[in-house]
Amino acid sequence: MAFNADILSAPNSSQEKAGETTASVQRPPTELRLNWVNVAFFGAVHLVALSAPWFFSWKAVGVMLVLHWLFGSVGICLGYHRLLSHRSLQVPRPVEYFLALIGALAAQGGPIFWVGGHRQHHGFTEHEDHDPYSSTRGFWWSHMGWILYSRPEHFDPQNYFRFAPDLARDPIYRFMDKWFLAFQIPLGLALYAFGGWPCVIWGGVMRAILLWHSTWLINSASHKWGYRNFQSTDNSRNLWWAALLTYGEGWHNNHHTYPNMAKAGLHWWEVDVTWWSIQALRKLGLVQKITLPKADWREQLVKN
Template identity: 35%
Template sequence: MNSASSSVEPVVKEQAPLLFLVLFFLVQATVLTVFTVPFSWTLVLVAVGSYFLRMFGITGAYHRYFSHASFKTSRVFQFVLAWIGSMSMQKGALWWAAHHRNHHKYSDTEKDIHSPSRKGFWYSHMFWFLRDDYNDYEAKLIPDFYKYPELRWLDRNHWIPPLTYAILLYVVGGWAWLVYGYAVSTFILGHATWTINSLSHVYGSVRFESRDTSKNNVWLALLTMGEGWHNNHHYYCSSVNQGFYWYEIDITYYILKVLSWFGIVWDLKKPPKKVIEEGIQRDRLKKEEMALVRKQKQEIKTKKKVEVLST
């Protein structure tokens, strides 16, 4: 793509072109083909497996590798990661990572491409990427990966992996596998991924002062294989693990850790000790504040009871 002719920081227009909206909702509507196939738990497992495979393509590949370079790998496996990510139907790795880096630079400001506090829930959730403004990206935002011709080719032809995947599902399991493994799985995958742009900036708890509205949300973390620890991530975004503590479930990190045992990935970046200690101290202070509030409320209740009894 020609970086000279594009801009990743356009003036945000809050209306999406009608044609793109129609095409988008037609693709979304393919989930209704589920009513053409008799239900079975085997098909549910196909959908779940397809969901988590491609979710890892977003979380482990597009996000933690291409967007934040939080670990290293070979050039061959780098292409494999980009291919799996492309299977999610969320465009190419370079496009995705370039826009995401821009999001971190301007998080929750007027220049943020998908801030719910600035643009509204549905715009931040999915309408932003339907605009012509964001079809391209600045190559200078992702020079570390833009230099690879095979990644540029895959980015231009990001439709090939999902089409290949759909054909494979049909060959293996026929129409039923295509419906559950592709249509149903893609619908859920898309909306689950987009909750990190929308819901994780609205609902959850705040541990670190990240200068934006990012939140930690355990339910979103379970749904997105660890991405729900969003406040952690926005505070120290280069960490390969977004669940900073053992009790913060981060399935993407567990997979990457296992891959590192076999030398497939390496140099997994972790948050420094001072960040971990700061988080522990902030959690302790928050617990103490909550305990104090509960104590004060209990004292008020007790005082009211005494007053009632005394009258």
């Protein structure tokens, strides 16, 4: 089993080059218009969440917390982000599909959409038109405005497929990308069978909302507040409370400096729960290749 200790620090790494993340392939930006389908969908889910106090039970809250970790840390942070978007580790293909499926259950979009958008973010970080959730447009745009004003250059499959051609070629990923939202139906039925409507409301609706906003805080809060270990060319920050909510993703300045690194936390206090899951997979012999920090990363730290 080989472990790669090299870091590809530039955002235009091999998988992003394959995704054509250069300004020359971008189309002119379109006029901003509300996507009323998205407004209605996210508005309706948030309204349903208002009923949560009437369905409260500790069992349901426990289910919500477990699924928040499973879908958030294992599915989104490990599967969609570190594995598929940056290829910072390599696992057997069945394991990769399984991790992607867990990510799809988070209801944050299909794997090709998520990965394609994230590679655009790294390829054009802070660019008002080409970065889907550029923080230069303001906090609320980078948090969720980019979804409510969904621009076709970021949401049209013909566009975002170009930034994730490695996934777009795979029929399994195309299936997940098309039907990810339908996966909530068997999940909802399983939650109902396990604990009735309280588990549906808390484990389904509340979990989805909390996980949405946790993930979006990395786009918004972690580009506004926090400290910097490295003098990166963008507004990324390390934000401790965002890292706790997102299982390590809040060490965002570290990540933007070394985007292909499988470990987001570098100092001892930068707790990275998702890294614990990667280590667990590694001990089980399921990690075939991993990108680790260079031994001299401390020499690059910002001098205070």
